[in-house]
Structure formats: structure tokens, C-alpha cells
Amino acid sequence: MTDVHWLDDNQLDAWKKFVAVVELLPGVLDSQLQRDAELSHFEYFVLAMLSEAPSRTLRMTALAGATNATLPRLSHVASRLEKKGFVERTPCEEDKRATNARLTELGYEKVVATAPGHVATVRENVIDPLSPEDVAHLDRLMGRILATLDPEHRFNPGARGA
Amino acid sequence: MTDVHWLDDNQLDAWKKFVAVVELLPGVLDSQLQRDAELSHFEYFVLAMLSEAPSRTLRMTALAGATNATLPRLSHVASRLEKKGFVERTPCEEDKRATNARLTELGYEKVVATAPGHVATVRENVIDPLSPEDVAHLDRLMGRILATLDPEHRFNPGARGA
DNA sequence: GGGTATTAGTTGTAGCGTCAAGTATTGGAG
């Protein structure tokens, strides 16, 4: 039992604010989307990632990577989105273990209709309070933290969409 | 329907990394605490906030503020923590509507035993990948975002503890 | 090419959080 490397005051202040943001932000994103589109943020994010993919289609594993989700989580959400008619799942021909998730036309229209309100929320709560230099710092900081949280780069670096 | 103020490439990059961190970080904190202490991060945070309060006691509303939680959420968690013997709830004498939550001796020992492993996880995943300047930037950025997310300052600025 | 390990995905269950509703107490308004 050696002595612990505690956080100093500056580190503690930053950490407490970070924790608060991590707790509060998802709720803000979810409320707006739930209210205006009856979608959770994660559901929207799934649709958005599909909308940017070639043929609006992605294998479940790739989609899970692009959305920072586990496969079981994505599978459940895909079922719900399928029921709503936003997504179709079809067995993959090249690898019969795999499943392709495709955004339907209805799903695409949903993304198009929902994106503006969502972007406005992101701007209002995150981007607009920050200067361009702040945004550059945010990119750097989150990049560093991500590199530790996700060393395997399961997180898809090429994906697009707000 | 005027045209939308989309994010530019820099903003989008920063936002996507931020979202990924917000998705992944809670899981990392929860796993470590669950594995080593059979506590969720939120449960630990509640105990930690109480441990820093005068007489290790806080009214439910104050505790909810300090932990960035809604009252119903805190109430459920307090019930669980009470069952585990870490917390006691007693009616408040000055205001009979209110409830005081107090950390028991067992709860205090739990915090003391759990803190080192938790701090190590926070260091490993967040603090240590960052330079001191980065930490200062993190403090600034999260402060700005918090001011928007929580304009009423429900979030307790005086609370302490990692 | 048979056997095993790995990969891809689904499903069931249990636990946690949100939302809506309900109770009790206090603070004002007139």
C-alpha cells in the first residue's frame, strides 16, 4: 500500500467540471431530439452515420464502431429503428455471419428533417460558447483522451455527420 | 425554413471526438468501480460528495446539485446505498419536507478504500494524457460549456473530491 | 478436410434513469 498520487487543485477543478458536462450533456441532447423527433441521441447518431455511408449501408460491426457502441446495444437499437421503418437489415452475401444495415428512404428523410434542430442544439450548448481557438483545443484534448480510451481505434476516424 | 448554420470541418472533428469521449468515458469509470468496489460511478460520486460535506451530511436537493443529478435519480440511489449501509436518511428538523442524507462510518471507509483506484483510473484515462496546459484548457472549456448547460448554477461550485 | 478457435450477430435478463404522479410541508396573497 504505497501512497496515492492524488489530483492537485487545478486537476481536480478541471475534472469536476468535465464530469458535470459528461453527466449533463447527454440529457440535453436527448431531450431536444426526443421532443422534436422522438429519437434518442444515439438513435439519431446511428441514422446519421448510415446516411453518410456508401449506399447508406454499413455492416453492424462497422456501424457499432462508428457510433462508439457495443454490438448488443446496436442490435437492440437496430430492431427498434427497423420497427419504425428507418432501417432495413439484410444478411450479407460475402460473409454470411454478417448483417448489413441500410437506411431506408424514410430514414433518410428523418435525418434530413432532424439534423437542423440537432445542429442548433450542438451549436448552442457546445460550439458557440467556444472561440475558434477553444474548438481547436477541444479537438486536441478529446483526441488525446480518446487515444487512451480507445487505443484500438475502434472509433471510426472517417465517419461524417453532426 | 431559412438555411441552416452547419458545423465547419474543424468544429465537426472536435464535436465527433467529444461525442465519442462522452459515450466511452462513463463505461470506463463504471467498469473499474464495479469491478473493484461493486459501485457505479454515480454511487461513488454520491458517497464522495457526502464525505466532503460538514458532518458528512447534505440535504437531498443539495446532494443532487453536487452530483449533477435529478432528485428522483438521487432518491433511488440513496435507497440502494441505504440498503448497503453506506448512507442514512433522516427527516430534517428545520424543514420537515426535507431529508438529510448522512454518510455512515461504513460508507466513509468505503470511500477511503475506493478512492485510490478511482483516482488512478481518472489519471490514466484523462489527466495523465494531458499536459498541465491541456488541463488548464480543459478547465476553461468545460467551464464555458457548463455555463450554458447549467445557467442556474445548480451544479455545486464549492464541492470537493475526486 | 476434420476440429477448434474466432468472428458476427441476436436475444434474454437484470439494473439503472427518466418521467409522471402522488404526498407532505411551507410560503405567500388577500
Add this chain to the structure above:
DNA sequence: CTCCAATACTTGACGCTACAACTAATACCC
């Protein structure tokens, strides 16, 4: 001093996520 509104919680039901267990197909190995 009597209402009515607001505050401080608690509770119950529902939905989402993590975890574990399962099926199915492919890759590797000799």
C-alpha cells in the same frame, strides 16, 4: 387565517444498456 402555489421529496412504471449466453459461419491449423 385560509387558500393556493411552490418546494422537497418518494414511488411506480417504462425504456434503454450492459452482461452473459447462445447460434451460426468463417478462418486457421495440421
